[in-house]
Amino acid sequence: MNWQQLLSEHRLGRSSISDRHTGRSPFHIDYDRIIFSSAFRRLQDKTQVHPLSHNDYVRRRLTHSLEVASIARSIGYNVGTRLCHKHQLENIHESDIGSIVSAAALAHDIGNPPFGHSGEDAIRYWFESSEIAKRMAIGMSEKEKSDVYRYEGNAQGFRMLTKLQMPDNRGGMQLTSATLGAFMKYPVESLMEGVDSSAATKKFGFFQSEKNLFAEVAEKTGLRNRSQSGSWWCRHPLVFIVEAADDITYRIVDFEDGFRLGLVTYKEVESLLLEILGKGFDKRILESIKEDKNKVDYLRATTLGYLVQEIADKFVELDGALLEGEVHQDLMSLIPSSSVLNEITQISINRIYSDRRATEIEAAGFEVTSGLLDIYVSAIDEVRRPEKVSARSSMILKLIPDQFLSNIKETDSPYDSLMKILDYVSGMTDSFAVNTYKKLKGISLPGAILR
Numbered sequence: 001m002n003w004q005q006l007l008s009e010h011r012l013g014r015s016s017i018s019d020r021h022t023g024r025s026p027f028h029i030d031y032d033r034i035i036f037s038s039a040f041r042r043l044q045d046k047t048q049v050h051p052l053s054h055n056d057y058v059r060r061r062l063t064h065s066l067e068v069a070s071i072a073r074s075i076g077y078n079v080g081t082r083l084c085h086k087h088q089l090e091n092i093h094e095s096d097i098g099s100i101v102s103a104a105a106l107a108h109d110i111g112n113p114p115f116g117h118s119g120e121d122a123i124r125y126w127f128e129s130s131e132i133a134k135r136m137a138i139g140m141s142e143k144e145k146s147d148v149y150r151y152e153g154n155a156q157g158f159r160m161l162t163k164l165q166m167p168d169n170r171g172g173m174q175l176t177s178a179t180l181g182a183f184m185k186y187p188v189e190s191l192m193e194g195v196d197s198s199a200a201t202k203k204f205g206f207f208q209s210e211k212n213l214f215a216e217v218a219e220k221t222g223l224r225n226r227s228q229s230g231s232w233w234c235r236h237p238l239v240f241i242v243e244a245a246d247d248i249t250y251r252i253v254d255f256e257d258g259f260r261l262g263l264v265t266y267k268e269v270e271s272l273l274l275e276i277l278g279k280g281f282d283k284r285i286l287e288s289i290k291e292d293k294n295k296v297d298y299l300r301a302t303t304l305g306y307l308v309q310e311i312a313d314k315f316v317e318l319d320g321a322l323l324e325g326e327v328h329q330d331l332m333s334l335i336p337s338s339s340v341l342n343e344i345t346q347i348s349i350n351r352i353y354s355d356r357r358a359t360e361i362e363a364a365g366f367e368v369t370s371g372l373l374d375i376y377v378s379a380i381d382e383v384r385r386p387e388k389v390s391a392r393s394s395m396i397l398k399l400i401p402d403q404f405l406s407n408i409k410e411t412d413s414p415y416d417s418l419m420k421i422l423d424y425v426s427g428m429t430d431s432f433a434v435n436t437y438k439k440l441k442g443i444s445l446p447g448a449i450l451r
Helices: 026-035 040-043 060-087 095-106 116-129 131-137 142-149 154-166 177-183 208-221 239-260 266-277 286-290 292-317 319-323 336-353 355-383 391-398 414-426 430-441
Strands: none
Touching: 026 095, 026 177, 026 355, 040 430, 060 095, 060 239, 060 292, 095 177, 095 239, 116 131, 116 142, 116 154, 116 177, 116 414, 131 142, 131 355, 131 414, 142 266, 142 414, 154 177, 154 208, 154 414, 177 208, 177 239, 208 286, 208 414, 239 266, 239 292, 239 336, 266 286, 266 292, 286 292, 292 319, 355 414, 355 430
16 A cells, blocks of 8 residues: 555545645545534534433543544644655645544544444344344345444444435545545454454444445555455554544543542552653652642643654554554554553453443443334334334334435335434434433323323
8 A cells, every 4th residue: 555545635425636725635624524513413412431421521422532533633743744754745744644533533433322332232232132123134135134233333433424424415424535544443344254353353344335435435545455355455554543542542531530430549540640651751740730630630631642652653663564454453552551551441441431320321221222223123114014004103203304214115125224223323312312212112201291
């Protein structure tokens, strides 16, 4: 692969490359399109670690995504300065790599369903256990069944960017191929034989419904094809920066949130972050800060800056191997601070992610997600069968927005029908999902009840 092609300005769905706007690069425009999209805005009420938290300090998916984009941009600017000089890239500005990875990082969670990873688990569980799902699956190909049985928020994110947002356009938001390439963490379809066990194939990145769109991105950016069937590619090298920005951000800031929630002590935070910063760190500023929460703020900011440099250095060191598609581990596992970061992760797993309140709400969210699928898919299933649609299903269908119900009829494929319902449910915020479930189950009713 080569950097000149990897940084392609080609917009998915367009036949020609637009001239650069004064003051904004094509990649800066990508960032702006994402941040003003309704899908991004809904992240303000989607779970990061602590669902439906009453603490206004705790991060949500929206704040997490903004922080990851900021870290990715810092790494990208550092890397871009060195790569542009090394490869003598034409018509590429040093800041372009930072702009690409910040846009991709901004969107990295845009396809996540309500209740975070437990929402994904709930969708997968429903397809495995539901009799309705089994009936719908009869008319689906093995690859289509794999898409829904192994449902993946990353693939939903690519679908969101390239089809669901700005749906009247081919290519949806029509982002640049470089940004979409950097977004695609898992450039492989859901059902693949003989894939390796690298970081790029732990999950999958696109549904069958968007396979041709990603193939176009891969062609424009020159991603190396790793399968004869055209269903598995090498990662775009900038994916490693987006992934690293996400990894180091959530490890450090989740640890900070854990301190704020009283789940880890200040001494634990100080000890581990100082271990990352090393003996060269000047403790005098830290000692001049009075309150522990302000000390943690300072340690978090300083540690993130230190890790940005470690990631950038490792990326530039691996430049040649990345272009050959020969890096099969995430960058975070290759930097000097990896062992301390792993220790932080283990504490977070044992005490922060398993906090009782978070677990209780995630369990409830599991039931909400499964319950919504029961209600909506059973109604869609009736539409697709020749029997008369029940009064119950007719009412349910009226409650689904037209954009998700358009053209669902008996002749539709079961796969397309399911994908439209998944689009609706996965796009819900945590609060909207709970409130909708309660209304449909009769647990709460809209408006006042007159006596």
